[in-house]
Amino acid sequence: MKAQSGCWTCKKRKIGCDRTIPNCNNCSRTSRQCLGYGLRLTWPGCRNRHGRGQDALTYEPPSSHTTLKRHHGRQFISFGEMDILASKGHAFGLDLWEKYLVERPQFTLSLHSPIVGQDAILLDYYESVISTMVSTTSARNGFSNEMLPMALSCRDASALALSNAMLAISAYHHLGPESAARYKLDAVSRLSESLSGHDSLTYSHVSDVQLAACLMLAMYSVFDKNDGSWHIHLHGSSGLVQMSAGCQHRTPSTFLLTWLLYYQVLGNFAHPSHISSYDVGAVCIQGSKLEDDYIIGHLGCSVEILEIIHEINGLRSRTSRSADHQSLQPGIESRIWLDGRLQALNQRLHPDENLCTTPAERCRTLITAELYRLATILYLQRVCPMEGDHARRVGYLDQAFYAYAKLESVSSPWPLFVVACESRKDEQRMIILEILDEMDRARSIGNISDMRKAIEMYWKQCDLRVDMDQTRQLEWWRFVDCGITVPWFV
Known part of the structure; x- marks a missing residue:
């Protein structure tokens, strides 16, 4: 059996090699060390006196240390960015090490x-x-x-x-x-x-x-x-x-x-x-x-989304008590401010999630957070309506159903409830009912059936009022404040 190329000793001598394995006959005949046929490393920019790249230095354990030879190459210590920063006294690196070494879990x-x-x-x-x-x-x-x-x-x-x-x-x-x-x-x-x-x-x-x-x-x-x-x-x-x-x-x-x-x-x-x-x-x-735009797992969205929903709840409570047009002006100003925050909001994953989860899991988390954002926009439009909302609402609903089509399973009830109440087309409602069926099968939580009842009740009332004054919009949130002891969309 012959090697594919000559040994490194013959290459250095610039002579032909017979490529005999494990040592070529040229080296054996002249009592030279055969450097073998494998790859050899060279360091860029490192030149010898002839202008050629020098071979990388390698460590060969002493032949007498049989134990060391047996385990050589099995264990490694890798260097990372944090090690380099810490070695240079970089504040970021030292902070990381201090946090790593000092912090302990509160409970064990x-x-x-x-x-x-x-x-x-x-x-x-x-x-x-x-x-x-x-x-x-x-x-x-x-x-x-x-x-x-x-x-x-x-x-x-x-x-x-x-x-x-x-x-x-x-x-x-x-x-x-x-x-x-x-x-x-x-x-x-x-x-x-x-x-x-x-x-x-x-x-x-x-x-x-x-x-x-x-x-x-x-x-x-x-x-x-x-x-x-x-x-x-x-x-x-x-x-x-x-x-x-x-x-x-x-x-x-x-x-x-x-x-x-x-x-x-x-x-x-x-x-x-x-x-x-x-x-x-x-x-x-x-x-x-926490930073407001990080997605929190038990919320399904960022803290800022919940903060905006909290603001809309207060806006809804204030506008429901206001009778004159002049008192509604602050509500319109709040609507414009909150809408601007929602349009500019970019929810992102915590770095730990990027390291420890699969692309499919990260995609599902981001889609769920986006559904919260879209549902919050729809909620804001209904609480404080403005001219041109209908056309924008159609676009947001299309985005929501496009997002639901990408999800294999739905885990967050609140966005689904809002999107369901804004759905007017039969095909949209069929999709909602299929999602509810799947949620009930997958989660087996009692609140899903109650949410379905409230959604169907609202749909029936909307259909019965289809010929009535369209300016008197049926407020769907009134169907959740009806004496039920638990908000079934948490």
């Missing part, structure tokens, strides 16, 4: 968790199914990354309340309402015990766990449409945030604040009469330590 999982049997199965179901169902992102999913450590870090009353609330949701979705009942009752009992205790101010993390338990019980009410205690838990969560607002060292986590913001804003959308004088939404927006 118990090494000897007492959760076994059915509880362990349900906890695994929560992590693998529930937490992925209620978030549009993977890398920064607080329902698994933050809630599980909180629930398992200790076994005090607040942590037990949180873990039982999580188990209740898993049991309801996996086994049915009968299996979930005892977990839900245990969660409420443990939460009441923790709130009535005197150690709430002793540990800085207890208020976070209590707030998480309240919000998790509110989420249970979303799954179980017959529960009826959503507003009770939301009110309790708001109270805890209000209490912590006056304490310098007890600011709730960003994840909990944005979760409460989501419930608060959509709760006010459904029930504007429940808007309190203490604006928890504003507190949550100010307290969330």
Whole structure:
């Protein structure tokens, strides 16, 4: 067997090579070291005295070190940008290393968790199914990354309340309402015990766990449409945030604040009469330590979108109480300002998502966030109408249905509800009904069926009024403030 080209020793000598493997006969006959036939590296710009590129230096382990030879080349240490910046004393690199070395998770999982049997199965179901169902992102999913450590870090009353609330949701979705009942009752009992205790101010993390338990019980009410205690838990969560607002060292986590913001804003959308004088939404927006245009998984959109929906809710409440034309002028100015923000808004993924998710997952997240933006524009147009809205509305609806056609599954109910209420064509309504059927099959959450009933009720009223005065638009948001105990599009 011959090599395809001559050995490097013969090439240096500029003589013919017989290409014998492993060593050529020329080198053997003249007692020279045969440098072999493989590729050799040269460093650009490095020239010897003859003007030719020099060979790269290589390390050959001593032949006597058999262990070193056996493992040579199997392990590597790679250098990255952060290493280079840190070696040069660059502030950015040093900041990264300081953050990497100093930061520690607030909660750690118990090494000897007492959760076994059915509880362990349900906890695994929560992590693998529930937490992925209620978030549009993977890398920064607080329902698994933050809630599980909180629930398992200790076994005090607040942590037990949180873990039982999580188990209740898993049991309801996996086994049915009968299996979930005892977990839900245990969660409420443990939460009441923790709130009535005197150690709430002793540990800085207890208020976070209590707030998480309240919000998790509110989420249970979303799954179980017959529960009826959503507003009770939301009110309790708001109270805890209000209490912590006056304490310098007890600011709730960003994840909990944005979760409460989501419930608060959509709760006010459904029930504007429940808007309190203490604006928890504003507190949550100010307290969330995030850039406004990052897409948050448990929101499905950016914080700025929820902030704008919050503003529209307030605008809707004010305009509904205004009777004279002069008092409507500030509403028109707000409409122009909010519309400009929505047109300029560019929602983006957090860098962690770009590193840890597939292109298909990133595409789904971006499309969902865009649907929130389009639905918010449609909501703003209806709350404060202006001339030319109809033509623009048709264009936004076309964009929304084009986006829905790209999604294999739909996870966010609120944009779908708004788009459905603006749909007038039969083919559009058929698409909406098909999406609702798929959501019901995939998610099995009780609020989907209620949302479908409200949408169909609104469609029927619109069709019955088709010959009436078109200037008297039927306000579709009135169909969500009809005594239902939970906003079923959260």
